[in-house]
Amino acid sequence: MTSEQSDESEHEPEPHTPRHAGFKYAVGRMVAGPLARLVYRPRIEGRENVPKTGAVILASNHLSFIDSMAIPVAAPRPVHFLAKASYFEGTGLRGALSREFFTSVGAIPVRRGGGQAALDALDQQRQLLEEGLAVALYPEGTRSTDGRLYKGRTGVAFLALQTGAPVVPVGLIGTDRVMPVGAKTPSLKERVTVRFGEPIDVSTHGPASSGKARRLATDEIMAAIHELSGQELAGVYNEPPAQNPIDKIKRVLPHERR
Template identity: 80%
Template sequence: MTSEQSPDPESASEQTNAPRRAGFAYAFGRMLITPLARMVYRPRVEGRENVPKDGPVIFASNHLSFIDSIAIPVAAPRPVHFLAKSSYFEGTGFRGALSRIFFTSIGAIPVRRGAGQAALDALDQQKQLLDDGLTVALYPEGTRSDDGRLYKGRTGVAFLALETGAPVVPVGLIGTDRMMPRGAKMPSLRVRVTVKFGEPLDLSTHGAASSGRARRQATDDIMAAIHALSGQELAGVYNEPPAHTPIEKIKQALPHERR
């Protein structure tokens, strides 16, 4: 998973080592970057009191812009971890160092894209963070919405919640697509975004993580809560790249679980 993707076999990490925890760079970033970002961009934040003060938490958010992965850590009352493309951490020279410092300071954990076992490794990284009582931020849609609609959720987030028992705090982001649309190099100072934290969801009543039906029902509950916060038009389909080959078209047409 990248900062634009939920944990699914199509895009995730190849890393098997334990995820890095927030250290000095993140503490420094929260002390310096967070107040500065709040002062400059003046985000409207609602529902901070809904975020549990301790214990594991999964932030499940809609996804409209690259800046979503900055807006959530800036607005959240607790440190937030999320998986980001390893390329953000691998640059050379001054720009590479600046990129590493910045993404580390906002709680990003580097992962490589992959499939199959790599997807399971990404889920394992997030599970380790939750088992340690930390927080993770995920996008159930899988990738950002280019048309502003809210797409169907993939079940990876629900799997983590059911597997770990962590409560899910739904997040509704409004205006991030106008603040920093796809292709923009810098966020606009003329747009204010809204970050809404909903009440925690206890999904354990749906059953075990091993049940596909439980994962689907839990995912639908998560997406309904996000929709109530964001007010987006519902797409009613998964946000998937266009199928270019007959095999890809068949795979998308056949019923299967999107994780």
């Protein structure tokens, strides 16, 4: 195999199954949903704002690992989200349990990263939306470790503008206390609040091909999330420290964060 072929295979999109609410998802939703609501007694506000049918993007702040469980539990319809492919690739009993759990909650495996991997992830989400499904995304890109709300990346707006799907902003409160970054098990002492805002039609900002439209749409989405979550605004992107001089140069050059 040539190096060119190796690079292409490395970025092949992960399989989408299960896209639809199949048996495992249905069982997981029937069991995990009521159990989570019983144990954590989440406060759920605005469920009526989530369209019952058709494509929709749930754009949320991101505070904890359990955010991707809190949203499907609180939503009135099946919700799909992308999860690291490593959660599906483990071996032995632990690997099997991880694979079954993430499959049952509607997770779709994806290779994380920039460049082609990021584009593949966007394409996977676009295909889900074109099938009329609900997709949960985090415009910040990664979890906030200090509780602040960071600037949104434009990938969510791009998908909304490209597919015509409405965006329902979501404000999560308390998930970082239930399961802080680094914790191995969730706390049973804290309660989570999940707030669904009114759907946003971002098409008024222009076409998906317009960088200005993507930026304006992203800012509108983040403003709605901020209103729901009440977090302090960071005013910057949530990015890891630059590892080398090239990364430092890229940070100061004007470019769009996807």
